[in-house]
Amino acid sequence: MEEKKIKFFEQKNWIKENLSYYKDSGSWAWIYHRISGIALLLYIFMHIWSLSPLTSGKEAFEHKMAMYSTPVFSVIEWLLFAIVLFHSLNGIRIVLVDWADGARYHKKLYKLTWIVGIVLFLAMGFVMFSHEIFKLFR
Amino acid sequence: MYKYKASKETGAKSWVFQRITGLALVVFMIGHYILMHYQPESGKTYEAVLYRMQFSWYRIIDLTFVTLGIYHGFNGLWGIFRDYDMKPWLKITIISIILIAGLAFLVWGYNIIFSIPYIN
Structure with a gap:
């Protein structure tokens, strides 16, 4: 019996490897989950940053919130x-x-x-x- | 031959926590969205924030929300790195950065909540 060569994920060419891999719904879910997760982590940073004027009281907060009311x-x-x-x-x-x-x-x-x-x-x-x-x- | 070089932690606990915190965050998120978008201007003025923050139970909910969110976010970020093969020094460096950033984030969030005064 011929020995089958097992193909491992080549980490150095990860972009090419990921793109060439056949993607079923689960793969897409995985990719979107990852991208949305990173986006949400960046958002939670922005969210805390945008609320930080609360430490300086009403005026600072409302000045900032006015920017977000467009x-x-x-x-x-x-x-x-x-x-x-x-x-x-x-x-x-x-x-x-x-x-x-x-x-x-x-x-x-x-x-x-x-x-x-x-x-x-x-x-x-x-x-x-x-x-x-x-x-x-x- | 196979020797643990960085940690004996398998990640099983963080896997369970990721699911539990994720489900909890969905519940918190629904409440958060109702509070923020039920009316066009609901809850976005300083008065509204100040009013909510007069209730200690609301502060506790907020503190829990921010803790769960940051834990879930940074644990998820570490989960992405964990997918790749890394040298132990790199693993330790990335974990350290994630931990310090996460804790700094948490302190920042807590500080904002605690800075809002109680008015009698």
Whole structure:
């Protein structure tokens, strides 16, 4: 019998290795979870930084908050919610895979992640911008 | 032949904690979003923050939230590094940076919460 050569992950060419690897839904979930996780860690830094004027009282805080009350910033906030949603829902999927035999239905869960995610994303958009939306039809 | 060079820690505990803190964060996050976006301006003024912070139970919730978030975030970051083969000195360096940054972060967050005065 011919001896099969086992291919190991070549860490030095990790970009090429990762790109050439065939990706099923689980791989994409893994990649998005990682990217969204890093993004959220950066966001939590920004979040604490943006709240830090609270230590200097009302004026400093409200001056800072005025910067975050623009429409452009609201849209960015909404996009942030998309990242939070994906990381939360896919996180629940991971827990189910680990603890509730989810390996048997993880692909369905991945689809569900996107369906529930998009519905909640649009719902949040409505909650955040309902006043603006109503103004359009007045 | 196979000798542990850096740590005997397998990571099993941090794996369990990552899942528990993750689930807890989902619950906290739902509350946080309702509080912040139920109304367009809800909870974003200084008065609103000051009002909430008069309740010690609210401060405890906030402190727990920031602790869990930072733990989950930095443990997750370490989880990414752990996927790669590293020399022990590099592992120790990265762990040290993550620990120090995480603790600094935590102190920063706590300091903000504690700096908000109680008014009678």
